[in-house]
Amino acid sequence: MKDSEYRNLIKQSELATSTGFTDRVMSEIEAKPVLKPSPVLWSKKKIFIAFASVAVLSGVYLQFYWFGAFVSNYGAIPFFWSLFLLLGLNHVLTMRACQNKLNAKSSPVK
Amino acid sequence: MDSRSQDEDYELVSQAVNGSTASFRALIERYKDKVKTLAASVVKNENLAEDIAQEVFIKVFRNISRFQFRSKFSTWLYRITVNTALTALKKQKNTVHLGYPPLEDEMSSIDTAAANATHADQKIFIHKAMNKLKTDEALVLRLFYLCEMKISEIEAITKFSQSKVRVTLHRGRKNLKTQLYNLLGPDLGNLL
Numbered sequence: 001m002k003d004s005e006y007r008n009l010i011k012q013s014e015l016a017t018s019t020g021f022t023d024r025v026m027s028e029i030e031a032k033p034v035l036k037p038s039p040v041l042w043s044k045k046k047i048f049i050a051f052a053s054v055a056v057l058s059g060v061y062l063q064f065y066w067f068g069a070f071v072s073n074y075g076a077i078p079f080f081w082s083l084f085l086l087l088g089l090n091h092v093l094t095m096r097a098c099q100n101k102l103n104a105k106s107s108p109v110k
Numbered sequence: 111m112d113s114r115s116q117d118e119d120y121e122l123v124s125q126a127v128n129g130s131t132a133s134f135r136a137l138i139e140r141y142k143d144k145v146k147t148l149a150a151s152v153v154k155n156e157n158l159a160e161d162i163a164q165e166v167f168i169k170v171f172r173n174i175s176r177f178q179f180r181s182k183f184s185t186w187l188y189r190i191t192v193n194t195a196l197t198a199l200k201k202q203k204n205t206v207h208l209g210y211p212p213l214e215d216e217m218s219s220i221d222t223a224a225a226n227a228t229h230a231d232q233k234i235f236i237h238k239a240m241n242k243l244k245t246d247e248a249l250v251l252r253l254f255y256l257c258e259m260k261i262s263e264i265e266a267i268t269k270f271s272q273s274k275v276r277v278t279l280h281r282g283r284k285n286l287k288t289q290l291y292n293l294l295g296p297d298l299g300n301l302l
Contacts, residue, residue: 001287009286010255013236015147017160022138025167026131 057083119183127175134174138167141184144257145191151248152195153202154241162198166191181266188257189267192249199245239289246270247282254279 119140125133145166150159169190177186240248246268253259253267264275 001283006251006283006286007255009236009290010240010251012233013147013240013252014143014256015150015156015159015237017142017146017163021142021160021164022135025138025164026135028164029131029134029168029171 116182116184120179123174123177123179123183126171127177134171137170137183141187142167145187147256148188148191148249148252149195149198151240151252152192152245153199154245158198158202159195162191162195165198166194169194182263184257185259185263185266188253188259192267235290235293239286239293242289243282243285246278247285250275250278251282251286 119137122133122137122140126137142163146156146159146163149162149166150156153159153162166187170187177183240251243251249268250264250270253264254261259267261272261275264270265272268275270278
C-alpha cells in the first residue's frame with residue numbers, strides 16, 4: 001500500500017462528534033465559572049513557615065540586639081509586639097476576605 | 111497544516127484569551143472531530159472519547175491564557191488530548207464500566223464484504239481495523255496522517271523518541287494492512 005492510500009484510509013477513520021457538541025461544551029463552560037481553590041488557613045506548610053520565620057527573626061534579633069538595631073526609645077519588646085499584631089491583623093483580614101467570597105458565591109442575587 | 115491555518119489559529123487563540131467566546135467556538139468547530147478521534151485511539155470507545163473531547167475543550171478554555179505561542183496551537187491541544195485520554199484510560203482500568211460498551215461490540219454486527227459495502231460500511235471496516243491496533247500505533251498513525259503532524263511534533267505530543275515514532279509508524283502501517291486483510295480478504299483492493 002502506498003503512503004497516499006494509508007492517508008486516505010486513516011482520514012476516513014475520523015469520528016464525528018454528535019450534534020450539538022459545541023453548544024454543550026460552551027454551555028458547560030458558561031455554567032461552571034473558574035473556581036479558585038480557597039486558601040488553606042492553617043496548613044502544615046504555613047505552620048512550618050511561621051516557625052521558621054520566627055526562628056530566623058529571633059536569630060537576627062539576638063545577633064543584632066547587641067548593636068542596638070531593634071531597640072527603640074521604648075525598648076526591644078514593642079518590635080515583637082508590632083510584628084505579632086501585624087501577623088494577627090493579616091490573618092483576620094484573610095479570614096474576612098474568604099468569608100466575603102463565600103457569601104458572594106452562596107448569595108442567590110447577583 | 112499550512113502556515114495560513116496556523117496564523118488563523120493564533121488569531122482565534124488571541125481573541126479567545128481576550129474573552130471572545132465566538133473565537134473559542136470557532137476553535138472547537140475546527141478541532142472537535144480530530145480531538146475525539148485521537149481520544150478514541152487511546153480509549154477505544156466512541157462515547158467515552160466524546161466525553162474526553164468535551165473535557166479537553168473545557169481544560170483548554172480554562173488554561174488558554176497559558177498558551178505561549180511558541181508551538182502550534184494544534185500541538186498543544188493534541189498534547190492535552192493525549193494526556194486526558196490516558197488519565198481516563200487509567201481510571202477506566204481501575205473501575206468497572208457499565209455505561210461504555212467497547213467500540214468493537216458496537217461494530218461487531220457489520221459482517222459484509224467490502225465489495226458490497228456502502229461508503230458508511232467501509233468507514234466501519236476502517237474503524238474496526240484501527241480499533242484492533244495497539245494504542246500507540248493507532249495514535250501515531252492518526253497524528254501523522256489525520257492531523258498531519260511532523261515526526262518532531264508527534265515526539266512532543268506523545269513523549270516518544272523520534273526513532274520510536276518512526277518504528278511505531280512503520281509497525282502501525284503494517285498491522286493496519288494485516289487487520290484490513292483479515293477483515294476483507296482479497297476485497298481489500300476495493301476499499302482503496
